[in-house]
Amino acid sequence: MNTATVSEDEGHQEHSEHGLSDFGYIKIAVILAILTAAEVATYFFDFGVVEIPSLLILMVVKFQIVVSYFMHLKFDSKVFSYLFVTGLVLAMLVFAAMGTSMAFWQNPSGCDASAFC
């Protein structure tokens, strides 16, 4: 392997480690803007039963794009992904625990949070 080949290989490695070019980031921002416009459209138009699922899907996609590209998780060490995903999973468990406890404490009056009613 000659020097030129090594340099070329390092160049590709640098690109994959550091993420996108400026133009690539601008394209990502345009995609995010379009997704946000789609979210806001659900407020002005009636999408029926698909409204909430589509909002949740759009939210997750936007979240994933920002974390992967703007926060470089797609290109960075997996250690960072593990740290962040651990926090996310614990947060979802907190939500599940709170939701479950509220359902568990449901009272016959129809209020589903006896502590507040």
Next chain:
Amino acid sequence: MADTAEAETSELAYGPTDWDDHHHLPTNTGLTNEKVTMWAFLGSDCLLFGALISTYLLCRNRVGPATKGPTAADLFDIPFTSVSSFVLLMSSLTMVLAVTSIQRAEMERCKLWLLTTAALGSIFIAGQVYEFTGFYREGLGFTTNISSSAFFTLTGFHGVHVSLGIVMLVTMWVLVTRGNLGPERAETIEIIGLYWHFVDIVWIVIFAVVYLIP
């Protein structure tokens, strides 16, 4: 020998300044401790916002037994909040452009993007203050009912995060302007950027779950 000792002393005093992502760092993980710490903090911050969002969702339609008044959801101005959300989203783009600028040693451009990001964050905060003022005039204060307490706590905590981010961005701008922060320490800007993107993704969740989902 003396040079080696001086270099070691310098590294101990100021930390490694000439590392980049291509070299293995002298840490157990091979990653900088500052970046690992920031990711650990962001992971823990997920728990904070997870708890606050959960609380709001559970309380959003409740006003309590002895209290009255509207809920926050009754007063939302979705077009206005959509513009605020778009502004915060675009601040993530300017933040990442600041990071790539300093990595390429384009200091003037980095300063410009840092200031733009801080300005966009300030516009978002101004929008939030305007929104809160409008709610208060409509009779929705922090203690009006359970729903409003949960709403103001959630969005208020997010606003505090954004405000702290603005302070950090302005501090970075001052450091870059004075020449105290150069391309060799680009990771400092990258770490501040991670925090900024995090407040953006939290708002992505809040905007969808709190504002848009009926």
